[in-house]
Amino acid sequence: MMKCDLCDNEATTHEVVIRGGKKLERHLCEVCAKQHGVDTRPNVPIHELLKNFVLTPAPVAPARALESARTLKCETCGTTFGDFKANSLLGCAGCYASMEASLGPVVERAHEGATHHVGKVPRRALAHSRQGGRPMEALLGSIREREERLNLLRKQLDEAVRNEQFERAARLRDEMRALEGSGGSLA
Amino acid sequence: MNAPSEPGEPKRTTPLQGDLHRSRAGWLRGDGRLSDVVLSSRVRLARNIAGFAFPNRAGRADRARVLELAKARILGAGFTERLLWVDLHHAAAIDRTLLVERHLISKQHAKGKLGPSSGGPDEPRGVAIALPEESMSIMVNEEDHLRVQVMRPAFDLAEAYHAADAADDRLEEALDIAFSPRFGYLTACPTNVGTGARFSVMLHLPGLKLTGEIDKVKRAAGDMSLAVRGFYGEGSEAVGDLYQLSNQTTLGKSEGVLLHEMEQEIVPRVVEYERIARRQLLERRAEILADQAFRALGTVTHARILSSDESMDCLSRIRLGAVLGLLPGLDQQHVNQLMLFIQPAHLQRLAGREMNQAERRVARADVLRRELSGYCR
Numbered sequence: 001m002m003k004c005d006l007c008d009n010e011a012t013t014h015e016v017v018i019r020g021g022k023k024l025e026r027h028l029c030e031v032c033a034k035q036h037g038v039d040t041r042p043n044v045p046i047h048e049l050l051k052n053f054v055l056t057p058a059p060v061a062p063a064r065a066l067e068s069a070r071t072l073k074c075e076t077c078g079t080t081f082g083d084f085k086a087n088s089l090l091g092c093a094g095c096y097a098s099m100e101a102s103l104g105p106v107v108e109r110a111h112e113g114a115t116h117h118v119g120k121v122p123r124r125a126l127a128h129s130r131q132g133g134r135p136m137e138a139l140l141g142s143i144r145e146r147e148e149r150l151n152l153l154r155k156q157l158d159e160a161v162r163n164e165q166f167e168r169a170a171r172l173r174d175e176m177r178a179l180e181g182s183g184g185s186l187a
Numbered sequence: 188m189n190a191p192s193e194p195g196e197p198k199r200t201t202p203l204q205g206d207l208h209r210s211r212a213g214w215l216r217g218d219g220r221l222s223d224v225v226l227s228s229r230v231r232l233a234r235n236i237a238g239f240a241f242p243n244r245a246g247r248a249d250r251a252r253v254l255e256l257a258k259a260r261i262l263g264a265g266f267t268e269r270l271l272w273v274d275l276h277h278a279a280a281i282d283r284t285l286l287v288e289r290h291l292i293s294k295q296h297a298k299g300k301l302g303p304s305s306g307g308p309d310e311p312r313g314v315a316i317a318l319p320e321e322s323m324s325i326m327v328n329e330e331d332h333l334r335v336q337v338m339r340p341a342f343d344l345a346e347a348y349h350a351a352d353a354a355d356d357r358l359e360e361a362l363d364i365a366f367s368p369r370f371g372y373l374t375a376c377p378t379n380v381g382t383g384a385r386f387s388v389m390l391h392l393p394g395l396k397l398t399g400e401i402d403k404v405k406r407a408a409g410d411m412s413l414a415v416r417g418f419y420g421e422g423s424e425a426v427g428d429l430y431q432l433s434n435q436t437t438l439g440k441s442e443g444v445l446l447h448e449m450e451q452e453i454v455p456r457v458v459e460y461e462r463i464a465r466r467q468l469l470e471r472r473a474e475i476l477a478d479q480a481f482r483a484l485g486t487v488t489h490a491r492i493l494s495s496d497e498s499m500d501c502l503s504r505i506r507l508g509a510v511l512g513l514l515p516g517l518d519q520q521h522v523n524q525l526m527l528f529i530q531p532a533h534l535q536r537l538a539g540r541e542m543n544q545a546e547r548r549v550a551r552a553d554v555l556r557r558e559l560s561g562y563c564r
C-alpha cells in the first residue's frame with residue numbers, strides 16, 4: 001500500500017505536476033485530495049484531464065513548465081506532448097513508449113486508476129516481437145495468469161457481497177486493486 | 188466474395204412501394220432479450236497496424252497503404268458470404284450519410300476527419316459491411332486504422348462480443364497489431380487503450396423521461412464510468428428518448444469483466460428502472476399514456492409535413508404504447524425500423540432523388556402515413 005503524502009491513509013490519487021521544468025509527484029488519499037484540489041473524478045473528458053495535468057500554473061517559470069511538456073517528443077513520429085494536449089490524439093504506437101512517464105498518469109486517470117492491460121493479446125504479432133530484451137510471448141503467461149486470478153477474485157467478491165461478508169469482501173477488493181494496479185512482473 | 192464498388196448498393200433497390208421491411212437493418216429486428224427497452228447491442232474493437240503512424244499523423248501515402256493492406260485482409264478473411272466494401276473517399280455524400288444513419292460508420296468517418304484539425308472527404312478510407320444483416324462493419328482509417336463493430340438486435344452483448352473477437356482473430360492472422368504489455372492495444376486516443384473494447388446498448392427510455400428520473404440515471408451512469416449518448420452517438424441529443432449506454436474504461440479490466448459488468452449488472456439495472464417507471468405510469472396515469480400514444484399516432488397518420496424531431500417524438504410514444512399493449516396489433520419492430528427510414532438520406536434514397544428539407548418533411552409525412560394508417564381504428 002502506498003501512503004498518502006499528508007496523512008497515514010492509503011493514497012488513491014496519484015498526480016504528476018510539471019512545475020518550473022521539474023516533475024513533482026503527489027500521492028494523496030481521497031480526503032486530502034479533495035482538500036487540496038486534486039481532481040478525483042474518474043473519466044473526465046481527456047482534454048480536461050490534460051489541462052489540469054500540464055497547466056497547473058507555475059508561479060515561477062510558467063513558460064518553461066509548458067516548454068518541458070511540449071518538448072517531450074516521440075522519436076518515431078515526431079508528435080510532441082504539446083500536440084497531444086492540443087488534439088487529444090497520439091501519433092503512433094511509439095508515442096506510448098516515448099512519452100510513457102507523462103502519459104502514464106493521464107491514462108491512469110482516464111481509466112479509474114488502472115495502469116496495466118488485462119485481457120486479450122494479439123498472439124501472432126507478439127510471437128516475433130520483443131520488449132526489454134525478453135520475447136513478448138514469455139510475458140503473455142503472466143498476463144493470462146493475472147487475468148484468471150482477477151476473474152476468480154471477482155466471482156468470490158460477488159459471492160461475499162451477496163452473503164454480506166464485508167471483511168472478506170474488503171480483503172478481496174484490496175487484492176483486486178493491487179493486481180489491477182501492479183501489472184505483476186510486466187511493469 | 189462479393190465486393191461491388193458501387194457504394195451503398197444494397198440499399199439502392201430498396202423496395203419502398205411495397206414493403207419497407209425487406210431492407211430493414213437486422214440489428215433493429217427488435218425481438219429478443221429485454222427488447223421492450225433494449226433496441227440493439229453493439230461491440231466495437233479499436234486496432235492499429237504496427238509499423239504505421241495512426242491516421243491523424245500518417246502521411247497520405249501511408250494512409251493509402253494501410254487502406255490497401257486492411258482492405259486486402261478484410262476481403263480475404265472469408266468473414267461472410269457477402270461483404271460490401273465501400274471506398275468512402277469515392278462515395279457520394281448522400282451514401283456516406285446513409286451509412287451513418289444505419290450506424291455502419293461514424294459521423295467522423297463520413298467526413299473523413301482524422302483529428303480535430305485534420306482530414307477531409309478525400310482522405311483514403313473505407314468500410315466493409317457484412318450482408319445481408321449488416322451485423323458487422325469494419326471501418327478503415329477512422330481515428331484508428333481498424334474499428335471492428337458488431338451489432339445485434341435487442342440485448343445480446345455476449346454474442347456480439349464473440350463475433351467481434353472472432354473477426355479480430357481473423358484480421359490478426361495476417362496483420363501485426365500494435366500492442367504493448369503495459370497499455371494493451373495501442374490506440375490513437377489513450378481513452379481507448381487496453382482492450383480497445385467498447386460495449387454499448389441502445390435503450391428506449393420514455394418512462395424515465397416522463398417520470399423525470401432520466402437525469403438521475405445519467406448521473407448514476409457517470410458515477411459508474413459509463414457514457415450516455417443520443418441515437419447518433421457523440422454529442423447528439425437523445426431524440427425519440429433513445430440513449431446509448433457504453434463503458435468508458437477500457438484499461439485494467441478484461442473483455443470478460445467488461446462484458447460481465449454490462450451484461451449482468453449495469454444494463455439489467457437500467458432496464459429494471461425503466462420498467463418500474465412504466466409500471467408506475469400505467470398504474471397512475473394510464474389514460475395519459477394512452478392519450479399520448481393515440482395523439483402521436485393521430486399526428487403521424489394525418490400530418491402532411493413532419494420534421495425529423497417531431498417524428499421521432501411521435502414514434503417514441505407510439506413504441507411505448509405498442510410495448511405496453513395500449514395500441515393493440517401494432518408491432519414494436521415496425522416502429523424500430525421506421526425510426527431509421529425517416530432519416531434524411533433514407534428518405535432520399537427511397538424516393539430515388541435528392542430533396543431539400545421542405546421536400547423531405549413532406550416525404551417523411553408520406554412514409555409514416557402510409558406505414559401506420561393501417562393501425563388506425
Ligand SMILES: [Zn+2]
Pocket residue numbers: 004005006007008009028029030031032033
Ligand atoms: Zn491523506
Ligand SMILES: [Zn+2]
Pocket residue numbers: 074075076077078079090091092093094095096
Ligand atoms: Zn509517435
